[in-house]
Each structure stands twice: as C-alpha cells, then as structure tokens.
Amino acid sequence: MTIALDIITLFPDMFTALTSEGVVSRAFKNGMVDVKFWSPREFTSNVHQTVDDRPYGGGPGMVMMAAPLAAAIDAARDRQSSLGHVPHVIYLSPQGKKLTQSWVASTLAQLQRTDAAPRGLIVLCGRYEAIDERLFELGLIDEELSAGDVVVSGGELPAMLMLDALLRCVSGVLNDEQSAQQDSFSDGLLDCAHYTRPEVFADLVVPDVLLSGNHAKIAVFRREQQLLVTLRKRPDLIAAAREQGLLSAADEKFLMKQ
Structure with missing residues (x-):
C-alpha cells in the first residue's frame, strides 16, 4: 500500500535529506510513499508572493498569513481525497503534543489500514513567529505535534524527524525489520x-x-x-x-x- 504524503513548506529542498539520502529514502525511491510538496507562495495573489505579515497588536517577528496556508491545505486535501485517502493535517509546533514511538505505531496503523480508507498525511511546516490562529479556529489543523520542548526556526526539521521515525517502521524500508521492533x-x-x-x-x-x-x-x-x-x-x-x-x-x- 502506498502512503499519501503532502508537505506544505517554503523550503522543499530541505527534504532532500529525507527523500534522497539514508535508509528512509527507500520509501520514496521504491514508491512506498506518494509525496507532493506545496509552497504557500503558489497561493498568493500579489506580485511579491507575500506569505507573512506583522502581528496585530504589535510585538516581534512575523506571522504566516491565513489565506495562502488555507488554500494550500485545501489543495492538499483535494489531492489526498482523489487518491482515496482520508486527509489528516499535522502542524509541527513547540505547543503540540510530544512525538513518541507509540504515536508512530498508532499513526502507521492508520496509514496502512485495509478495513476502510487509509489515512493520508498533510504536514504543515510553519515559519517565523507563528501561523494565523484562525487556521485552528476554522478546524483546518487536525493535530499539533512537537519534536520536543525546544524552538527551532521552522517546522521542516521536526517534520523530517517525525517522518523518519514513521517511515523506518514501514515494511521493506529497513534491511532487517526487527531493527525497528x-x-x-x-x-x-x-x-x-x-x-x-x-x-x-x-x-x-x-x-x-x-x-x-x-x-x-x-x-x-x-x-x-x-x-x-x-x-x-x-x-x-x-x-x-x-x-x-x-x-x-x-x-x-x-x-x-x-
């Protein structure tokens, strides 16, 4: 069974460390994962392809705008549905629940289920100070996940860590499947x-x-x-x-x- 994966990111080239290098790259090279990258800039309406702006109320940093991210999520959801998968949007954030091996096991089971439509993953990688809170209020984020109690510059590294942990447990990725067990x-x-x-x-x-x-x-x-x-x-x-x-x-x- 092929895992459907959509990744929303401003920096898709960062993921070559996952898709082209190391043992987990087999999942992508051997067709175990159907992956598509989406840039929020594709869904902007101005010449500068602006995806961030100053926060209302003042304060440091910039906030990722709701409209481009919402449109990217919708496009990814449509692709997942066309593949027969139930889309599930994960946002990587220090405020999310902590990534654990038990989460990996339960999520993998949902991705590979055969009794009903399997789950497909849409991974949203934020940047800057935050994403617009209205994305949560609109119910566009299904799950918020954290790689640990630490803040990094964007969601790409935590996303790669999460996906590496997940995909190494897929049958056929490791030389010896007992390694993961x-x-x-x-x-x-x-x-x-x-x-x-x-x-x-x-x-x-x-x-x-x-x-x-x-x-x-x-x-x-x-x-x-x-x-x-x-x-x-x-x-x-x-x-x-x-x-x-x-x-x-x-x-x-x-x-x-x-």
Whole structure:
C-alpha cells in the first residue's frame, strides 16, 4: 500500500535529506510513499508572493498569513481525497503534543489500514513567529505535534524527524525489520547496549555471553541490559512500563536485585 504524503513548506529542498539520502529514502525511491510538496507562495495573489505579515497588536517577528496556508491545505486535501485517502493535517509546533514511538505505531496503523480508507498525511511546516490562529479556529489543523520542548526556526526539521521515525517502521524500508521492533521505546523500555568487532577495545572486552552462541542466554542478557539501561537513564519509563503491565515476573525479580 502506498502512503499519501503532502508537505506544505517554503523550503522543499530541505527534504532532500529525507527523500534522497539514508535508509528512509527507500520509501520514496521504491514508491512506498506518494509525496507532493506545496509552497504557500503558489497561493498568493500579489506580485511579491507575500506569505507573512506583522502581528496585530504589535510585538516581534512575523506571522504566516491565513489565506495562502488555507488554500494550500485545501489543495492538499483535494489531492489526498482523489487518491482515496482520508486527509489528516499535522502542524509541527513547540505547543503540540510530544512525538513518541507509540504515536508512530498508532499513526502507521492508520496509514496502512485495509478495513476502510487509509489515512493520508498533510504536514504543515510553519515559519517565523507563528501561523494565523484562525487556521485552528476554522478546524483546518487536525493535530499539533512537537519534536520536543525546544524552538527551532521552522517546522521542516521536526517534520523530517517525525517522518523518519514513521517511515523506518514501514515494511521493506529497513534491511532487517526487527531493527525497528527492537528500537528504544518499542516495548516501553530503552534499547540494550550493543557491541561489535573487535572483541577487545581499549582493554574493554565484549561480554562473554554475546560470544557464546547460546541464543536463549543472549536474549535474557539483553533483556536485563534493557532494564538496567532504562533504570539508569529513564527510571520514569520503568514506572510507566510497570503501570501498563509490560514487565514480566522475571523482569521484576531482576529489578528487585538492583
């Protein structure tokens, strides 16, 4: 199934880092994603193609105007509908809910559903101080998403981060699909520590169990390492996993010893 993706941005060339480079570019090169870029400047009515203006009430910065963005969203919605997808508009903003791996999983399921029309994504990348609030009041934004509690110059970088996280989970993008299944947060915990050649580096040796060939023992070791890494770096995730019933009796027994 092809994922329908429309991106509204003033700087489409920034996305070549996603569409042309790295492992996720396979999703675009192999036709797994049908992507179209829209510039708000295409929907302006003056010779200067103005898309921003000073905020009413004064203050620093500029605000992206409602009309060009609304027209771009409408055009993207029409394309999504013509492809048989249900359009869903995401605006990248520091004020949105935080991007998480659970969001990735639930959104991917909506993009790939077969029991009804799949969802298509319209990604709106803002610039300047903000976008006109009336876009929200008109219900043109379905979801506001944040890449973290930090402010950057525009929505392009957060959008690429979101799309990379999403598309790497699409079947056929990664060489080994288990890579995505074993990533940090996929089961509520951080990933375990990993080692590669050489066996000895700076007098530090790879743990014997990883060289043993005993896959059962390796699985136990890696699970225990997951628990240790998460306990040390993100103890809040241990508490959350416990509340959600994601920890086994063996997990709890191991944690009691730490």
